[in-house]
Amino acid sequence: MKNFLILITVLWGLFSCQEKAREGEYREISGETMGTYYRITLESTDGLPTQETVETWLLNLNQALSTYIPSSVISSFNHAQQGIGAKSIDNRQLAKYFFENVAISSKIYAESHGSFDPTVMPLVNYWGFGYDHGQLLTEIDSQLIDSLLDLVGFDRLMVTGHPTDSIAKPDARIQLDFSAVAKGYAIDVIGQYLEDSFSIANYLIDIGGESRARGVNREGNTWRIGINEPVENSPFSNFKFIVELKDKSIATSGNYRNFYEVNGQKISHTINPHTGFYERNDLLSASILTQSCGYADGYATACMAMGFEKAKHMVENDDQLDAILIYIDSDNEIKHYITKRIEQFITPSK
Numbered sequence: 001m002k003n004f005l006i007l008i009t010v011l012w013g014l015f016s017c018q019e020k021a022r023e024g025e026y027r028e029i030s031g032e033t034m035g036t037y038y039r040i041t042l043e044s045t046d047g048l049p050t051q052e053t054v055e056t057w058l059l060n061l062n063q064a065l066s067t068y069i070p071s072s073v074i075s076s077f078n079h080a081q082q083g084i085g086a087k088s089i090d091n092r093q094l095a096k097y098f099f100e101n102v103a104i105s106s107k108i109y110a111e112s113h114g115s116f117d118p119t120v121m122p123l124v125n126y127w128g129f130g131y132d133h134g135q136l137l138t139e140i141d142s143q144l145i146d147s148l149l150d151l152v153g154f155d156r157l158m159v160t161g162h163p164t165d166s167i168a169k170p171d172a173r174i175q176l177d178f179s180a181v182a183k184g185y186a187i188d189v190i191g192q193y194l195e196d197s198f199s200i201a202n203y204l205i206d207i208g209g210e211s212r213a214r215g216v217n218r219e220g221n222t223w224r225i226g227i228n229e230p231v232e233n234s235p236f237s238n239f240k241f242i243v244e245l246k247d248k249s250i251a252t253s254g255n256y257r258n259f260y261e262v263n264g265q266k267i268s269h270t271i272n273p274h275t276g277f278y279e280r281n282d283l284l285s286a287s288i289l290t291q292s293c294g295y296a297d298g299y300a301t302a303c304m305a306m307g308f309e310k311a312k313h314m315v316e317n318d319d320q321l322d323a324i325l326i327y328i329d330s331d332n333e334i335k336h337y338i339t340k341r342i343e344q345f346i347t348p349s350k
Contacts, residue, residue, distance in 0.1 A: 026202075026218040033058040034066070034183055036208030042194060043202040043215070049194070057190055064097035065182045067121065067131040067175075073098040078121065078175040083158070083168030099164040101178045101185055101294070108181075108298040109154045112314060116302035117273035119157070121175035122148045127278055129269045130177065137267065145276040151175070152273050183207045184251050184297030191293075204245075205293075209252060212293045213245040222246045226349065230254050230284035230326050230334075239349035240336070241324060246345065249293035253300035254285035270304045281307035284334065287324040288315075289342060295320075312337055 029051050030039040040054065064073045073094050077084040089095040108116045125132035126148055151174050158168040178185075187205045191212045194200040202215030204223045213223035223246075226239035243250060253270070272279040286303035288296040299321060303311035308327040315323040322339040324346065329335045338346055 029054055031055060034062065034186070034207060035068075036183070038205075038207045040190070040194075040206075041204045041217070042200050043218075045198055045200055047198060048200075049198060054190065057193060058186065060091075060093060061097055061182070061186045061189060063091075064094040065101060065178050065185070067177060067179070074176055074178060077167065077169075080169075081172045083166065085167075086161070086165035095165075097185075097189070099161075099167075101181055102159060102164050102167055104181050104185065104292075104294050104298060105154065105176075105178065106159060108295065108302055111318065112299070112302035112306065114154070114273055115305040115310070116180065116298055117152060117154050118176045118178055118180070119152050119154050119174055120271050120273050121177035122151050122173065123271050123273075123276055124177050124179075127267060127269075127271060129271075149276040152276070180253075180301040181294045181298040184210045184249065184292070185294035187212045187249065187293040210250070210293055210297055211245065212249040214247055222345075225250055227252060227285070227287055227324060240326065242347045242349055243287075243289075243324070243342075244345040244347075245289075248289050249291060249296045250287055250289050251293060251296035251300045252285055252287040253304045270301065272305050274305075279305050282328045283308045283311060284326045284328060286311060286326075289322040289324075290320055308337070315339060 025044045026041055027044050027048065028039065028041045029049070030037065031051060032038070033055070038054075038058065042048070062069060062072065066072050067074055067078065069075060073084070073089055077098075086092075086095040086099060089098070105116070105118045109118075121130060123145070124130040126145065128136045151171060156170055156174070160166045187207050187210055190205055191203070191214065194203055195214070202217070204211060204213045204217070211225055217223050222244045225243045225245050227241045227243060229240045268278045268280050270279045271277070283304055283306070286300045288300045288303070290296050290299070302314070303323070303325065306314065308325060311323070311325055315321045315325075316339070322342045323337070325337040327335055327337070
């Protein structure tokens with residue numbers, strides 16, 4: 001259920017792995033995190049955060065949410081026999097990050113009727129997209145998939161506390177995967193730090209293609225984001241739409257880049273929690289716009305598992321969500337759907 005790292009491309013050229021001064025009153029800080037890149041463009045202020053400060057934030061987020069780090073909070077839960085509580089986590093900040101992702105996941109799970117489900121971790125590993133770096137599949141074992149499905153179901157977890165401070169599991173083999181919300185959530189955390197600790201009102205944060213924008217860019221204009229053409233092997237510079245991102249977050253998920261083939265079958269990274277199989281349907285990509293990038297990230301993943309009609313229905317019934325859905329119709333033609341609230345901010349790319 002990972003969102004591939006360059007489904008959205010921010011229109012600011014190539015990034016470097018160094019902090020560098022920018023012309024005028026804006027600066028850029030960039031580097032690597034979560035298996036991809038991060039890039040922050042922000043208005044210069046006194047006491048501007050350094051790259052070291054930003055990467056300390058990101059290291060802490062990874063220490064809470066990365067299944068690739070054996071000592072992370074989520075890894076501790078995954079390998080625990082019964083679950084984990086906030087009091088058992090030494091670092092209160094890491095506990096906060098972990099349990100806020102539990103809360104985000106719980107809401108999206110409910111609203112998507114289980115199409116988004118972070119307990120798919122055993123299936124993600126089986127299909128070759130998780131932390132268990134085994135060989136990619138050479139044949140599909142339906143019986144094993146059925147047995148792994150017995151471990152899937154976020155509603156089987158016992159979540160308690162207000163705010164959440166404990167999560168228990170009935171089976172020790174149940175594991176969580178927050179990769180579909182972690183990048184977006186990290187963007188929200190950094191954005192809040194910029195606003196609260198440095199009083200920065202104008203910035204754009206991008207981690208692996210997920211973005212949060214506030215205020216305006218150095219020219220005084222609304223930040224602009226490019227959404228890629230959802231076609232296999234298309235250049236990253238090919239944009240289907242340009243989005244004016246005004247005080248919003250955006251995340252895109254799709255299946256047209258992150259896949260491999262087994263006996264002629266394209267195995268994509270979106271796993272359907274209801275079937276246990278990878279999902280390839282009529283929806284080519286889903287871009288979700290909302291205030292929180294963590295929620296945008298998760299809802300975009302849910303859309304890909306649902307297919308076009310169900311995704312459209314979910315978005316239309318939630319006034320906090322806007323979407324750009326690119327899909328294949330019954331005539332095998334590529335079409336798009338844009339929610340009415342954001343039509344004026346979307347421009348087809350020439």
